[in-house]
Amino acid sequence: xxxxxxxxAKRAAREVKNGMIVNLGIGxxxxxxxxxxxxxxxxxxxxxxxxxxxxxxxxxxxxNLSNAAGYPVSILPGGSYFDSATAFGMIRRGCIDLSIxxxxxxxxxxxxxxxxxxxxxxxxVGGAMELAYGAKNLIALMSHCEKDGRPKIVKECTxxxxxxxxxxxxxxxxxxxxxxxxxxxxxxIMPGLSLADIKNHTEIxxxxxxxxxxxx
Amino acid sequence: xxxxxxxxAKRAAREVKNGMIVNLGIGxxxxxxxxxxxxxxxxxxxxxxxxxxxxxxxxxxxxNLSNAAGYPVSILPGGSYFDSATAFGMIRRGCIDLSIxxxxxxxxxxxxxxxxxxxxxxxxVGGAMELAYGAKNLIALMSHCEKDGRPKIVKECTxxxxxxxxxxxxxxxxxxxxxxxxxxxxxxIMPGLSLADIKNHTEIxxxxxxxxxxxx
Amino acid sequence: MNLFNKVTDYETIKSNFFDxxxxxxxxxGGVGTPxxxxxxxxxxxxxxxxxxGNDAGFPxxxxxxxxxxxxxxxxxxxxIGSNPIAGDLMNQGKLKxxxxxxxxxxxxxxxxxxxxxxxxxxxxxxxxxxxxxPLIKIGDTEYLYEAPxxxxxxxxxxxxxxTFGNLTFDKTARNTNPFVAMASKVTIVEAEEIxxxxxxxxxxxxxxxxxxxxxxxxxxxxxxxxxEMPDKQLRNEPPAK
Amino acid sequence: MNLFNKVTDYETIKSNFFDxxxxxxxxxGGVGTPxxxxxxxxxxxxxxxxxxGNDAGFPxxxxxxxxxxxxxxxxxxxxIGSNPIAGDLMNQGKLKxxxxxxxxxxxxxxxxxxxxxxxxxxxxxxxxxxxxxPLIKIGDTEYLYEAPxxxxxxxxxxxxxxTFGNLTFDKTARNTNPFVAMASKVTIVEAEEIxxxxxxxxxxxxxxxxxxxxxxxxxxxxxxxxxEMPDKQLRNEPPAK
Numbered sequence: 001x002x003x004x005x006x007x008x009a010k011r012a013a014r015e016v017k018n019g020m021i022v023n024l025g026i027g028x029x030x031x032x033x034x035x036x037x038x039x040x041x042x043x044x045x046x047x048x049x050x051x052x053x054x055x056x057x058x059x060x061x062x063x064n065l066s067n068a069a070g071y072p073v074s075i076l077p078g079g080s081y082f083d084s085a086t087a088f089g090m091i092r093r094g095c096i097d098l099s100i101x102x103x104x105x106x107x108x109x110x111x112x113x114x115x116x117x118x119x120x121x122x123x124x125v126g127g128a129m130e131l132a133y134g135a136k137n138l139i140a141l142m143s144h145c146e147k148d149g150r151p152k153i154v155k156e157c158t159x160x161x162x163x164x165x166x167x168x169x170x171x172x173x174x175x176x177x178x179x180x181x182x183x184x185x186x187x188x189i190m191p192g193l194s195l196a197d198i199k200n201h202t203e204i205x206x207x208x209x210x211x212x213x214x215x216x
Numbered sequence: 217x218x219x220x221x222x223x224x225a226k227r228a229a230r231e232v233k234n235g236m237i238v239n240l241g242i243g244x245x246x247x248x249x250x251x252x253x254x255x256x257x258x259x260x261x262x263x264x265x266x267x268x269x270x271x272x273x274x275x276x277x278x279x280n281l282s283n284a285a286g287y288p289v290s291i292l293p294g295g296s297y298f299d300s301a302t303a304f305g306m307i308r309r310g311c312i313d314l315s316i317x318x319x320x321x322x323x324x325x326x327x328x329x330x331x332x333x334x335x336x337x338x339x340x341v342g343g344a345m346e347l348a349y350g351a352k353n354l355i356a357l358m359s360h361c362e363k364d365g366r367p368k369i370v371k372e373c374t375x376x377x378x379x380x381x382x383x384x385x386x387x388x389x390x391x392x393x394x395x396x397x398x399x400x401x402x403x404x405i406m407p408g409l410s411l412a413d414i415k416n417h418t419e420i421x422x423x424x425x426x427x428x429x430x431x432x
Numbered sequence: 433m434n435l436f437n438k439v440t441d442y443e444t445i446k447s448n449f450f451d452x453x454x455x456x457x458x459x460x461g462g463v464g465t466p467x468x469x470x471x472x473x474x475x476x477x478x479x480x481x482x483x484x485g486n487d488a489g490f491p492x493x494x495x496x497x498x499x500x501x502x503x504x505x506x507x508x509x510x511x512i513g514s515n516p517i518a519g520d521l522m523n524q525g526k527l528k529x530x531x532x533x534x535x536x537x538x539x540x541x542x543x544x545x546x547x548x549x550x551x552x553x554x555x556x557x558x559x560x561x562x563x564x565x566p567l568i569k570i571g572d573t574e575y576l577y578e579a580p581x582x583x584x585x586x587x588x589x590x591x592x593x594x595t596f597g598n599l600t601f602d603k604t605a606r607n608t609n610p611f612v613a614m615a616s617k618v619t620i621v622e623a624e625e626i627x628x629x630x631x632x633x634x635x636x637x638x639x640x641x642x643x644x645x646x647x648x649x650x651x652x653x654x655x656x657x658x659x660e661m662p663d664k665q666l667r668n669e670p671p672a673k
Numbered sequence: 674m675n676l677f678n679k680v681t682d683y684e685t686i687k688s689n690f691f692d693x694x695x696x697x698x699x700x701x702g703g704v705g706t707p708x709x710x711x712x713x714x715x716x717x718x719x720x721x722x723x724x725x726g727n728d729a730g731f732p733x734x735x736x737x738x739x740x741x742x743x744x745x746x747x748x749x750x751x752x753i754g755s756n757p758i759a760g761d762l763m764n765q766g767k768l769k770x771x772x773x774x775x776x777x778x779x780x781x782x783x784x785x786x787x788x789x790x791x792x793x794x795x796x797x798x799x800x801x802x803x804x805x806x807p808l809i810k811i812g813d814t815e816y817l818y819e820a821p822x823x824x825x826x827x828x829x830x831x832x833x834x835x836t837f838g839n840l841t842f843d844k845t846a847r848n849t850n851p852f853v854a855m856a857s858k859v860t861i862v863e864a865e866e867i868x869x870x871x872x873x874x875x876x877x878x879x880x881x882x883x884x885x886x887x888x889x890x891x892x893x894x895x896x897x898x899x900x901e902m903p904d905k906q907l908r909n910e911p912p913a914k
Binding site for chain 4: 548553568579636
């Protein structure tokens, strides 16, 4: 999965456009900055209360200057600090152009499940519900299937829902899907894979974009 | 009424105790600071967004440093600025020890009417409802009667209500009344007046405090 | 970050004002109301405006200058006592005024600005200011439902703005501006001083630039404050031109 | 203004903690959680505590240190993922956890802090996190009712406090602290630096001293951050004593 995570993050980085305000979730999304075009003017915000996050500092690391996962960051010129309630005000209000979240399951209607695996993993919902509600665009990143091969792109989520009808795009290590009112559309295939590969590893039906391409 | 206003404000000033956070309404309450014991440590707050207001400056008057009525003030050491929503958060939360408001009518149950005289005077409610709701103690200042002699201390307010059951004490140029669950209690008589004077000018019944005194 | 440069001029922002728009204005008794943007608004000739703000200013101060022109259809405010002309227009049926308790109005604007769907309070319950607001019973207690307020355009007065729109305010001129700045589709800021990104201390920024669309430079207040007026009689009338 | 001097010591504030109290704690993943007050809380031996805060910290960081002692009956938080011991206690039935969307939790604490009676939102509607929250219909839409949260005691970490309790915060250690500071009967602040009244710029004060009851001086963080830990394996276990 190491390579797969990199593949997903690299493709997701291309969704980040000049001038955007972006929120990255924990897990695979946190790898996205490694693949960003450095010429882009982008402001990353985090739920704890910072807009304009810069890279992890190499010296003078400060425990009181961190991202939402608690890891050290820096602040860019024009950045600001605020309280967490204000941070979520920005999120609910629609000030976030792009939210990139990790997912456990996504349904063909764009339902997102990413907060709990009952009886097993209990991370808790964090800010995912607000991001799913408020962000102008929500992209879910996840491995295409579970380790045992069970699908994660599903007709109906079997895990508890974070938010209904919120995911606009799914990026996996195999493909990029767009979620449309009419269902799932395959938009890109990762290099080296065929349409048959995608079909073999995707349980539910999907349509194929007339612009289907191989991920660059 | 000039003298009466001074009389009322002077008596009201004695309600301000050391260490209090105080909000003063417009009208007669705004005269209270003129009669304050200068040795008191008191913080005045205003709804526009200041805690720790000091006196009107004699020089360097700044239009951007004002009380809720728009008149210039100064700020004391330890004072702070904040937005108006935060100011009202303090008020609703019960952070104001004493609110002194002008009134048009007060009922024997402590109902306050001070925001509108339909068809005549339409100032609007301002922050009075929140102050009446949140302040730990609310004192109403007003002339004892209308200019035409009609009572302002009434059984039921005939003017639209600002807040029900909120006034704890009424100070007029004639007397000080405490509002108790059982009704109105006459607590003080202003110098030079008799109990008969108060009774002659007060339409509704009241009981007389066992500690009835002449205002010092 | 040139992309984040939102500084423009008064002529350019005029196209954001339109007939029938809902306009949220910052300020408290005119203090903190952007004087240049009020004049700009007046110059556009827009009409049928729905105003939301703390008060009606004074006839020659703040939003009062605009209200006196009779191009406002409605006003949501906590009081209009300092602007007798607004009271006259209301009594003549030319201006619909919805009075709101001051702090409740601030919270309604904040709710709009932070994407909440309204809140419950007991303040105003049973009074005329409850209007037809829904009563919601939670447990044994009934509360008034207060709806969020958002606008088409917000006009805001700031002390300093950087080119991204990060804002600081000046003393009590902060008042309603921070949440007014968050609650409209288009927020226009008049700033006393405009500085490059990175000049403001990130701890001191009160409103993040994320909410701001345009910034124009202020020429300062162009009205006399009521306490500067020589004659009390004059205070209810605009000063001589 | 000596009357406004709220500075005291850790021994003195201990009597504010009591069995069964509702304790609101500032901080986000331990950042901004007051380390000295956590140790003070632990030393008092109080039990049956009802906690409210953003998360469960890490087992050796922030509120996590206290949670691991099994003297907590319930926790309202947005996640507990960084503290596996909290997860174990929950699964064993020893700790009742109510999960709340993060921003909604912040707003519930704010509502308590500013004296509002709750708010409406569509966030979480139809999910397990709606629990038995009332559904309120306004117009044609149903919203979840979110109740305000208040506490008996709030513990807060500040950068600077003056003796009146005016507070500033340090970068992202601000996080949940400002509204946690407003939402309890008794607010105790641990400050990195305590200064006389008048030393803080009144424009930069984030929380007014009106909300603060006690101030104690901080000795700084006494835990290692997760990114300081040498071995990833160690990250889920407290570091060696």
